[in-house]
Amino acid sequence: MSSRPKSFFERTRHPYYIASPAFRQNSGGVRALHYFCHALNESGHEAYIATEPGGTSPHLRTPELTQEVIKRHKAAGCVPIGVYPEVAHGNMLGLPVVARWILNKPGHLGGGTSYGKDEILFYWDEWMIDPSIVADKLNIPIIDRRIFNDRDAPSERQGICYYANKYFRLGREISPTLMQNGTSLCLHIPRSPQEIAGILRASEAFYCYEPSSLVLEALACGCPVALIDTPYLDEFQWEKNPIFRIKESEIGKIKPPEVDPVRAAEYFQRIDTQAWLQIENFIEKTQAAARIQAERQQTPEYQLQEAVNAFHNNEIEPAMNALAPLLDALPESPLPPAYLAFICAAQGLAQEAREFMDRAMEIAPDRADLKAALGESFLKAGQPGLAAEYLEEAVHLQPDMLSAYPALARSLHLTQQSDTALALLKGAAQMSSSAQAHIQTTLLEILAEQGNIAEFSQACLRYSNGIADDLLAVRCLSRFDASGERLVEALGAAQARLASQLPELGEASALPIKTAQPWKIAFLTSDLAREEQQGRLKALLNHLPPEQFVTTLIINDPKAGLSHFAQACSLVADHTLVIHDQDDSTALERLNANPADILIDLDSYGPADRLSLFVQAQAGVKLLWGEAPMPALAPDCLPLQGELLADQAMLPGIILPGLGECYELPELPITPAPGTPxxxxxxxxxxxxxxxxxxxxxxxxxxxxxxxxxxxxxxxxxxxxxxxxxxxxxxxxxxxxxxxxxxxxxxxxxxxxxxxxxxxxxxxxxxxxxxxxxxxxxxxxxxxxxxxxxxxxxxxxxxxxxxxxxxxxxxxxxxxxxxxxxxxxxxxxxxxxxxxxxDPAAFARGFAATMADLMQAVPAPSPAP
CATH class of the missing domain: 3.40.50.2000 (Glycogen Phosphorylase B;)
Structure with missing residues (x-):
């Protein structure tokens, strides 16, 4: 091994943080990561496993990575080296030096197929990487020969065993001969390593459909091995592998060669020797990269970037401690005083913030963005008056800095200058810029907070970024547009946008109507708080006859996890499906895996409505049931409405008895109103x-x-x-x-x-x-x-x-x-x-009767307006 610098007074070696799942014997990749951590520690280096608590083996030197360890290394000026397998995405630990260990064909088990330009690459075996990739080999022993060996093997081996775990998961079929006569070592049968070793020691042959550490474990146990020659195996380019290969048709006809115990022992010894050399090469390359990084970290420019990162991560004290010495170390940079100004603003130190900002502006008089950023800091700190002052100064210095307009408008709005704020945003919204979306969003937010529903709906339509904005405008117009003309126009615009997104809208979603009971009925809700107030969902889940309906609650409300009402409904519903964190494609796949006979959108045209998902879902009947009956945008979706609210001539739909509503109102006494009329x-x-x-x-x-x-x-x-x-x-x-x-x-x-x-x-x-x-x-x-x-x-x-x-x-x-x-x-x-x-029970009975009539004779869908 090469000599390394040593010191009596400081660290000269940088630690390793190895990302890995918890240790388990049935995964070669996981064992490799833990054994490698152990080997680094045995070599005199410092290595830690970043895994779940308790996820290490008591037989290995693999200490767990903790926040205390990270803080200690940071205080000592260490440069941690991250070690990630190919299945890990990116630099998950955010480390300055990254070594990527390719333990399987990239992308085969997850993760990316390309890596960062600064990553130091290592690979397990040649078949795993493209020849154009610059990488070094790192192949270490992962067969625990305390367990896998040929000691106490019977003199006469009997039976065969096989492994095809990933092959099975991909839907492929294996040889009937193996299925009928062999013992499966796949992961669906839980076995200890000792049990697997016992099977391999006793078997006369082991057949494997894919690259696996079981191949070497079998050889260590003296069991003859054959790789099954399939197109799947060819994907791994294992043609150079010396392991014996046969076709499925040859199983039982051709026996794999016997294992020569002397040659096997030499083979494993050769792996050990080569592994230590490869580990030493790994150490030299990664430690050299860490030393270069350590030198770079001593520069004021790097320390400034770290201080800025700490500030944005809300690590105020480390940021302040790092910035203070940089005032002298970087006298020509405006950033140290500017960020100290931001910190002072966050702490309510207005005078100190001004002094630091004045210093920054003396260095860089044209940096109006710094003054704007100080204004935003005061805004976040709850001081809109000071925020408006700095933001107005910034905009005066640079009028085309449109990115500052939303924060300035917000500051004016909070200081009772809403009309000025709205005028500012309306003007800025007409100008093309990268900040336009933020400007328009802030404009809508202020109009909504002001309660100006007319201007809000007009702005939704003018600055619409999609179907959600269109539908929000429709819902608002339904609250004040007395003639309905603007609402119908908005519906037309929303329908055109929806049709452009889904060209074959409604054509592939209908299912045959099922007349036999029970019917699968699904309720899609995006606002559980409103449903709790209305009472109808609770009444139906509690009182729909179970012999008639199997209920599914589809939750599209991100606040559902904090809602006792959501928990109560989930307990009563036969099935619950949570989709708020899924895109339409994923959610649609889940909905269509068990399609409903009756699918009801409880948030018809609500602000969080998943209308495009709803119209694409498969169902026998689709009903829109919002806060008020509204026209449908898709031909196969019908509004659900109470008979006292309905106007079948103007708005055809499905009619519920009465108002189609159910309340749960408190038993408070009725008393006269006191005082002023x-x-x-x-x-x-x-x-x-x-x-x-x-x-x-x-x-x-x-x-x-x-x-x-x-x-x-x-x-x-x-x-x-x-x-x-x-x-x-x-x-x-x-x-x-x-x-x-x-x-x-x-x-x-x-x-x-x-x-x-x-x-x-x-x-x-x-x-x-x-x-x-x-x-x-x-x-x-x-x-x-x-x-x-x-x-x-x-x-x-x-x-x-x-x-x-x-x-x-x-x-x-x-x-x-x-x-x-x-x-x-x-x-x-x-x-x-x-x-x-x-009366929730009576409401549910009326609903059930309506749905039964509907399923017996479904009316032809009426076209949307």
Whole structure:
């Protein structure tokens, strides 16, 4: 072995971090990695296995890599050398020096087929790599000859054994002779290494279909070996391998040659000798690379990059400690003072941040991006005023730096300058730049936070990046577009986009209708919180007759893992399929593996709706069941709607009894509202358009002694300011508005206790606010609507026997709203109960009957508008 530098005062050798699965005897590749780690430690070097806790063998010197070890090496200035097998993707440990050990044909068992230009490559055997690849051989003993040997072998061997593990997994068939007469050593039969060695010691022949360490284990046990000559074996280019080969047809006719124990012993000794030489070559090459890297790490430029990386990884103290000495070491670089300014901003040290930024700008006066970055740091630290100051300075220095506009707009928005922020973004959105997507997204976010649903839907259509934006605009338009013209136009645009993505939409997805029970019914949901509020999914999973339906819950909600409701539904459903983290192709394959007779999209045109997945899925019948009945974009998808909401002439679909809804409302007492005469619209403010605010302002003008209770739900101060402005511009004082944040049915019911009369939005379906209003004995005023997706408020009043509160015009709406009831009316709750809206079992029975009728006589799909 070559001499290495030694020192009494510092390390001269750099450690190895070897990525590997936990140790197991039935994988040659895994054994190789662990044995190699052991060999490096035996050679006087320092090597660790990066594996799961407890994943090492007690017989080997293979310490586990821990965070404490990593910190110790970092403090000592070591340069860890990563050792990855070919199946590992990239530099998973993020190490400065990487050695790649190719232990099988690249890509055969996973991983990439090409490697980084700075990686040092080693290979196990010649057949594994292309001759053009520059790599050194590293082949070490992986046969534990304490276990695999020919000691105590019987004098007469009997029987045969075989191995075809990967061959089987690829769907190939093996020789019937082996299947009938041989013992399988494949992994599907769990055996200890000692048991395998016993079989090999007793067998008269071992037949192998693929490269495997079992070949050498058999030879070590004195068992004759034959490789089965197939096209699969040829993929590994093993023609140079000296192991005896035969064709499947020759099994039983030609015997593999006997093992010469002397030659076998010489062969294994030769492997040992060559392995130590190859390990020494590995050490020399990797340690040389680590020494070069260690020298580079002493340069100020490298230390600056490391400090920047630490800052972006939120390792503030190491970043600060590294940056401070670089102020003098790199006096002409603006980055050390700039990043110290960012750190000060994150810690709320405004004056110190300014001083460091002034120093950076003295060095590089044209680096407006640094000033913008400081503004973003203040924004992240919750100081939008300071953020706006620096970002405005940056944009003044460099007006075409459009990447700074989203953060500047966000800062202005948070400092009550939303109109200025929106004007800034609308102008920037017209300019082509790499920041355009971020600009448009920020514009939509601010419009949504402001509660400006009309501008939001218009922006969704103008800056649409796909079907999700189109559908979001459609859902918004259904809440305030009284004529429905813009909504139909938006549906047309969405349909055209969907058709361009899926040219054969609907042609290959239909399955034969199954009339026999039970039917497989699947519910696709992307918003479990909304489903929990509505109650229909829970009612169906709990009460659908099991002799009629087998239920599947398809979860497309990334928050499902934190939801008790999701867990409860999963326990009740016969099957649960989670797809939120899968692309359409993967999810579609899983859906079509067990297609549903009835597939229902519970989030029709919702913001997270997987419509393209839904229309491509195979099913006997597909139904769209959103918050309100809406036209379908695909010819084989029908809307599901309650008969009281339906308009078959305008929107053909499948009809459920009543409203097609089920509530689970709290048993709170009904009490009179105290104090000031109060009207209420607790439908979330984000669902109300400009026409709604104008109508409510007229109501308050006609009832000067009253106040209006409004539900911001998730919206904040900017929405409060926007909504207040709609009223003050109409001559209604801001003091007559009260804002609350109600999320649950229970909260809505509590707030209705403070109200004499509810107000339904003029177009929107009203959400849970309207049902809770009636439940608490309060009527609400609603406009009669011609559009199917606007029928619900009037339909609810019909169910509660309160049709007198339905207005046929805006003027009548204002007139009715001036008639505040003197006391709550408990009969409204009683009528809801009589209509069965709070009876989950009755709701499920009506649903089941509708689905049974549907499956007996499926109507012809109607074309979408």
């Amino acid at each position: 109060t009207l209420g619209c607790l439908t979330p403010a984000v669902r109300i358009g400009p026409e709604g605010w104008r109508l409510f302002a007229e109501v308050l003008q006609a009832s000067p002694d009253s106040q209006l209770l409004l539900n911001l739900r998730d919206l904040g101060d900017s929405a409060r300011a926007y909504i207040t402005r709609q009223f003050t511009q109409a001559g209604v004082a801001a003091s007559r508005l009260r804002f609350v944040h109600a999320h649950t049915r229970e909260a809505l019911c509590q707030y209705w206790q403070e109200v004499q009369l509810g107000l339904a939005p003029p177009v929107d379906a009203g959400d849970q606010a309207l049902s809770t209003c009636l439940w608490m004995g309060r009527p609400f005023v609603a406009l009669a609507a011609s559009l199917p997706w606007s029928h619900r408020p009037a339909a609810l009043l019909h169910c509660a026997d309160a049709s007198a509160w339905i207005a046929d015009s805006a003027a009548r709406y204002v007139e009715l709203a001036s008639r505040l009831p003197q006391a709550p009316d408990p009969s409204l709750r009683a009528h809801l109960r009589a209509a069965g809206l709070d």
